[in-house]
Amino acid sequence: MTINELAREYEGQYNSLCAKLDGLKPLLCIYSGEDLFLLRKRLKIYYDMACECKRVSSLLSCYYDEEGYHG
Numbered sequence: 001m002t003i004n005e006l007a008r009e010y011e012g013q014y015n016s017l018c019a020k021l022d023g024l025k026p027l028l029c030i031y032s033g034e035d036l037f038l039l040r041k042r043l044k045i046y047y048d049m050a051c052e053c054k055r056v057s058s059l060l061s062c063y064y065d066e067e068g069y070h071g
Contacts, residue, residue, distance in 0.1 A: 007060035010053045017050035 001009075024043055031039050 003060050003063050007057045007063075010057035010060065014050050014053040014057060017046050017053065021046050021050065 021043060024039065024046075027039055028036070028043075
């Protein structure tokens with residue numbers, strides 16, 4: 001697997017997590033109490049994971065753009 005393929009894998013995971021977030025957000029208006037708390041916790045975890053996937057994807061995509069690379 002190349003670095004660019006790995007970057008695309010992370011981008012795909014980012015997109016999957018964003019889709020999960022979009023699917024769960026409408027439930028914020030429906031849930032209450034403990035269920036709402038757990039939903040918010042899950043949304044936060046998915047959001048953090050999505051941000052990390054996006055960050056890693058960006059880093060990998062730019063890997064060969066670093067100054068000093070003579071490959």
